[in-house]
Amino acid sequence: MNTRQQIDSLFSGYEKTAGLSDFMEELESNLNDRIASLKQKGMGEQEAFDKALAELGDISSLADDLSLKRKQDVFSEMYMKTRxxxxxxxxxxxxxxxxxxxxxxxxxxxxxxxxxxxxxxxxxxxxxxxxxxxxxxxxxxxxxxxxxxxxxxxxxxxxxxxxxxxxxxxxxxxxxxxxxxxxxxxxxxxxxxxxxxxxxxxxxxxxxxxxxxxxxVAELRREAVKSAMHPFGSPGREERFGLICGALWIAGIAGFVLLTITVGFKFSWLALVAALVVQLLVQSAFMKADGKRD
Amino acid sequence: MEPKLSSDLLRGHTDTIVLGSLLGQDRYGFEIYNRILERTGERYELKETTLYSSYKRLERDGYIISYWGDETQGARRRYYRITDKGREQYLQNKIDLEFTQKIINELLKEDER
Incomplete structure (x- = not known):
């Protein structure tokens, strides 16, 4: 097992925050240096590794100091504690x-x-x-x-x-x-x-x-509002979507009026339905393109 | 009777020791640890986690700041630099300690009489 794997397994129970990854990297370089210096003094590979780890000490007290949270604690805090x-x-x-x-x-x-x-x-x-x-x-x-x-x-x-x-x-x-x-x-x-x-x-x-x-909950809500406010990513795309929809409905209503005059209401309402269908298709196309971009 | 180094007594001064080791230059974790080992002739059984806790505490209180070194190969090293507030704290801790040492000596002298 190398140092990286050892550190990963030490902290496997903790939620991997940005602070923790930083700390794990710091720990890795220091441990490697310590192992190298022990080997220089004539220690074997495994012996140096074990000694360096022993010198590290108890990880749980350190985790408390770094206010790291165990994964299950975080999970239960969010969802499980209702009862x-x-x-x-x-x-x-x-x-x-x-x-x-x-x-x-x-x-x-x-x-x-x-x-x-x-x-x-x-x-x-x-x-x-x-x-x-x-x-x-x-x-x-x-x-x-x-x-x-x-x-x-x-x-x-x-x-x-x-x-x-x-x-x-x-x-x-x-x-x-x-x-x-x-x-x-x-x-x-x-x-x-x-x-x-x-x-x-x-x-x-x-x-x-x-x-x-x-x-x-507030955080989730903020994110939901944010994504709802920018459904199509960039303002440019939103503008284009608006223009297409505007043109579509002008055409749809014009078609409706025209058909009502020429063939009567019996069939003319289909123009509005067609406009609605195209509107939904346009919307889904914009959404899909947005998803692909991410 | 053989004198022994009291790790418990020393541990109480971890913050001051860390600050002291940063006075002359910025250092990273292993350097600080190694410096302590060398200066105590490897007699101090210091756990590294004690040091990491100390770094975090000192950084949170503004006595030191940390930054990543620009190592090109291998894992990056995290360096610590003492701030002006940290230097002040170090001097304060040092005179406190000297003062306390004097008083402890006084107290022990009374006992031996």
Missing amino acids: NYISPVRMALYVICGALIGFGLITGVAAWLFSSVLDAFLGTALIFCGSGVLVVVFLGLTQETSANEAMSWKRALWYVLSVGALIFGVFVFVNAYFTKGAGLPVAIASLIPFFLPGMSLGVFLILTEKDRSKPW
Whole structure:
């Protein structure tokens, strides 16, 4: 095994960043010099190699100092850790909430069927399902995922308030509409005190929402936007593409008008379809040429 | 009783030793390592990784800068050059060390009495 292979195998578990390749090259030249100097002192090839490697020392502490990351760490940081983000307490709470919502629905329907009063269902469902949903909303928003950072719990509480008001508003609306026999006008009026503020708060919160994406998501998004903004590589190609498309559609619409006058609408629309087909072909030709160039 | 070189004590001064070896000229890893071996009569069991950690630390703090040599054959060598900030740090470390040595001597003298 030569020095290069030895170094490669030492660092095979680490993500190969530019910094690491630099360092491996530095290491290689120094190790080779050290081996040469040991051989000059009369050591055999293999002995010199082994001694130089022994002198190198522990590579893992060095990797920490160079803040190198193991490949699997990088991978798991990006994709694999979703499950790990959910703590056991949260898992338990999710399950309890699911059970609570299910319980609310079942008992609500049962109460409704037994009493044949809609109120019975609404009341039961509101208490159990409503509280379940609110806790799930809170947990969901404050949950860190592989793609998003967690929301602050204060902000999440505002969302809970908004959703709570919405749910209660819907409940009051349905209640007023069906059970009291008050009819639609009263029911609609009942939307004002709860549903409307809840919705306003929700809209305000969504509009003022900050981007909570993790760095790697933001990076992906930046790249996607960049490639979407320059689909055909150079500005010159984009301009040519625009001109061809312009000419194409002028011809297509002119053909459509002409054919409508001469042979009627029955066949003239085909001109537009033909233009669309050619447009797609032109686009694919530009894309393919672009791909070939890279 | 035979005196032994305490590698642990020396390791604490790796940064200063590296800075000191760069005072006169730019050097690359093997030169610095070899210089230490020669000056200690190969008695100091220094691991090279200790040195690399030191280079990175010193470079990050602006005490040294590194650059690739223009070797035409074989692997390139990475040279280190001391900065003005590094020279200052070296002098500071040196007087600190001398001062500390004096105090240690004082302390040990008390013990022997």
